[in-house]
Amino acid sequence: MLKRLPVESLLRAKVMRGELILRTLASSCATSNPMSIKLEVRQVAAAGRGLFTKDPISHGQVLYRQAPLVACPGLGATGKLESVCSNCLAFFSQDSRKTADRVEFCGDDCESAAQETFLGVQRKLELAPLQEHCRRHNIRFPLLVARLAFMCLSKQASPDSLSSLCFAKPPEPLPISWVEEYTILRGVLEKAGFTADSLSFLSLPWYVKQISRLHINVFRVELVKPLNPADWLSAAAASIGTGGSGAAGSGVYLLPSMMNHSCDPNIDVLFPENNFKMELTARRDISAGEELLITYIDAAAHVEVRRSELQWAYGFSCQCPRCNEEASLIK
Numbered sequence: 001m002l003k004r005l006p007v008e009s010l011l012r013a014k015v016m017r018g019e020l021i022l023r024t025l026a027s028s029c030a031t032s033n034p035m036s037i038k039l040e041v042r043q044v045a046a047a048g049r050g051l052f053t054k055d056p057i058s059h060g061q062v063l064y065r066q067a068p069l070v071a072c073p074g075l076g077a078t079g080k081l082e083s084v085c086s087n088c089l090a091f092f093s094q095d096s097r098k099t100a101d102r103v104e105f106c107g108d109d110c111e112s113a114a115q116e117t118f119l120g121v122q123r124k125l126e127l128a129p130l131q132e133h134c135r136r137h138n139i140r141f142p143l144l145v146a147r148l149a150f151m152c153l154s155k156q157a158s159p160d161s162l163s164s165l166c167f168a169k170p171p172e173p174l175p176i177s178w179v180e181e182y183t184i185l186r187g188v189l190e191k192a193g194f195t196a197d198s199l200s201f202l203s204l205p206w207y208v209k210q211i212s213r214l215h216i217n218v219f220r221v222e223l224v225k226p227l228n229p230a231d232w233l234s235a236a237a238a239s240i241g242t243g244g245s246g247a248a249g250s251g252v253y254l255l256p257s258m259m260n261h262s263c264d265p266n267i268d269v270l271f272p273e274n275n276f277k278m279e280l281t282a283r284r285d286i287s288a289g290e291e292l293l294i295t296y297i298d299a300a301a302h303v304e305v306r307r308s309e310l311q312w313a314y315g316f317s318c319q320c321p322r323c324n325e326e327a328s329l330i331k
């Protein structure tokens, strides 16, 4: 299963490893590591940095269970937002749907959580121009940056919330669509009456930094669609071959973003509540000192497909033991 989004546009440049803010990681671990496993970040020759365990971990043990720093629903095939909760990304069951000013929620809890974080700001403005831009270009990241900006304006996030994540070097010159997205976002906020002072963080360089981090750190939130008969028909029409699951949206998670890729990972990425809460569990027993690895792509694919996908989306040719072994067999 594809866990991360492929790079969306021009960003295929070599991945630059950002300065790690250990303080951020430590506080993330304290709140999100149910088993209190001690982790450490170390430099890795080929990959810049990686996340290692200082304690042994048993098969099936949960390392992390947390909602994303920021998330937003995906744009469906028709360009409309997916029919998912705007807060937790859960697909709706038919009787639990709740609408607030064209934004939909699975219930009161999600609506009040959204109100505190992004909805208070979003309700004051007309987001349609940015949604239309995203639909036209088939991109999602500007909506994530918009939500982060709304959270900053509500004082529920800091403008440097994503600063500990790795980033890809922005292309030069900047893609014209990035400048357009930024201009649209800034414009809808100004039109809604937000002052230059309150928008001082929202500069073009800030926007570019967020986008260049999202490109390599966003996880696709793949959830199971509800299986009542009416939904069977619409799900089949919308996404033939997805087997009842689909990308409900995208989210940024701090701890798993620190993990490198392997086609034979020792950590599974799961969404056990069928919403945006991510769980990391051990696929097997892991010894103290081992690196924790997840897969960024469909690990069931053929070695050549895996390598070309990783090269295209993340700028590296996978040299994991499984790839090397499988590649040697076809030479």
Ligand SMILES: [Zn+2]
Pocket: 085, 086, 087, 088, 089, 090, 105, 106, 107, 110
């Ligand atoms: Zn919800």
Ligand SMILES: [Zn+2]
Pocket: 262, 263, 264, 306, 318, 319, 320, 321, 322, 323, 324
């Ligand atoms: Zn590999």
